[in-house]
Amino acid sequence: MKNTYFTPGPAELYPTFQQHIQTAFDKQLGSISHRSQAFRDIYKFTDEQLRTLLNIPKTHAIFFTGSASEVWERLLFNCVEHESFHLVNGSFSQKFYDYAGSLRKFAHKLEKPFGEGFDAADIEVPEYAELVCMTHNETSSGVQMRVADMHKLKKKYPKKLFCVDMVSSAPYPDLDYTLIDSAFFSVQKAFGMPAGLGVWIANQACLEKATRLQQYENLTIGAHHTLPTLWKHYKDFETPATPNVLYIYALGKIAEDFNKIGVGTIRKQTEEKAKMVYKFLEDSDLYSPFVKEERHRSQTVIVADTKKPSAEIIAEAKTAGMVIGSGYGAQKNSQIRIANFPATSAEQVQNLINYLSNSR
């Protein structure tokens, strides 16, 4: 009897994933050369499916890394000469900020308490900040930033580069890539795959910045997975080093599965399932939504305060075959986190709600 994972990543695998991997084995894709036409066709297919799904224009390229955390580093190396600016309201946006310090960049931050979110009106970007780092969905606290606010901010500061961490929400956020220079995610969240692949979307402006820093400022932009090298190989649908071919293939097939359903439908289903969970939390005596402002409540990672120690709730739910996430960091034992990704159906979410309603 298999468990259903409502954890915020690694998460429940998408129902088709295992079949896609089986097909990959049947085609011996684990052995093909990454300099072969067979691989270039896979990269091209995944690129096309992601473009359709996320509405990515031709100005932007799509690259693969080992993880989304790696993309934090690559973005800062390639797009920041001196100063970056970070909206920080949880552990992951804080880590992105910390990476800038480790790279000896001057990192500014605007900080909000854990559980609170950002609106465009709150934000003033420092004059010399080159890259504005926003987190669409803060996985640690279940807070989202509305896409409209991100777009508004870029319109206010059109000359700065804007990037979006959508690790635990893509394909939910409907970003306007004429306003967003770069965005990234990892596959072990809403795409329902095992961990081991990061996806980095970046435009010409990012590439130009990286090229300038490397060629004219004599700065290091790193050596592995630099934007100029990634882009050069991308033109032929190749990668600079041997990539995770099997997962790139599976990601393309899952994106295709999503496209068959339609991203509009997936987003609507996500909102409907989130509504079910938030309603349950609001009506419950034992749980309450952690994020107070409705507009900042994540649609994909729902965080609840618990009356009793959350470790007990998690242990009990597991006996019923449902795995839910603990609170993050200091909230480990006073909160639960419920992932709401496409891999879990409305019926499965209802089962979880029924279980939590009936257990004391």
Place this chain on the structure above:
Amino acid sequence: MKNTYFTPGPAELYPTFQQHIQTAFDKQLGSISHRSQAFRDIYKFTDEQLRTLLNIPKTHAIFFTGSASEVWERLLFNCVEHESFHLVNGSFSQKFYDYAGSLRKFAHKLEKPFGEGFDAADIEVPEYAELVCMTHNETSSGVQMRVADMHKLKKKYPKKLFCVDMVSSAPYPDLDYTLIDSAFFSVQKAFGMPAGLGVWIANQACLEKATRLQQYENLTIGAHHTLPTLWKHYKDFETPATPNVLYIYALGKIAEDFNKIGVGTIRKQTEEKAKMVYKFLEDSDLYSPFVKEERHRSQTVIVADTKKPSAEIIAEAKTAGMVIGSGYGAQKNSQIRIANFPATSAEQVQNLINYLSNSR
């Protein structure tokens, strides 16, 4: 009908790989948290199996990255303040050298022509070089450096850090880790897995150097996968970011499979199969071993000059279900490369030899 891959990586999958992945699916390892005991047990198991296989002492830790190319960058960031020294005799050792330049390190190189190898007696390490970068098996040219020469060199320069790129040969080289500070490989070569995971072995001396550079020299050693962060998490068998859990699991199981056979037997089988191929090449009118000096001939990636265009040979062999590698770079159409990894049996190698003997 499946092909047999004699390509030097990605390569033929090890016969047990698919079963290990099936077991991982049955156990839902694609969904488990990388902060759970279940994951820590997997990391610990893989660590133990690799230690047994490669005879790695407790002074060294074992880390996971996205690829071995990533390790080139991490090693240079973490272990070089100013100067590195590289033995360059092919495309991959050259890339390692190039990475140092991209990181704005002062990189020395001792270069040999494509197809030639290094002996300890040839080598003088520049006075201020901090890290000596050696390639055990140059995948592009089929040249190996003997382990005894590596050890001799370290004894001559005991104060410098020594690292070994064994990407396309591990577990074949029997390194003495009292003399080798760091070594690394990727899983899509002799371990018979799909690409997507790099393995980095490093000792306390590397860690101390990285800590000093970061804390006292105020240098950047990168932000993602720095040695101090990797090591801190390693103590609990965790990783700083979400790793490729499934592949770490499979690597541990394949290392266990190798240990059941015994690394001595695997090394002996490798040498016997290599001998078969080299003998065939020497006796043939149509092929000849590219590497002239026997002591420099790779046991795991065998390169042959071909009389007729190698593209024709490769296309013909493919019709018989055998995939062999082309020459690298400029040698693309005048050479073939035959991988000799544990995944292909003596019988399969004999079949390839028979086929090549009978085709004109």
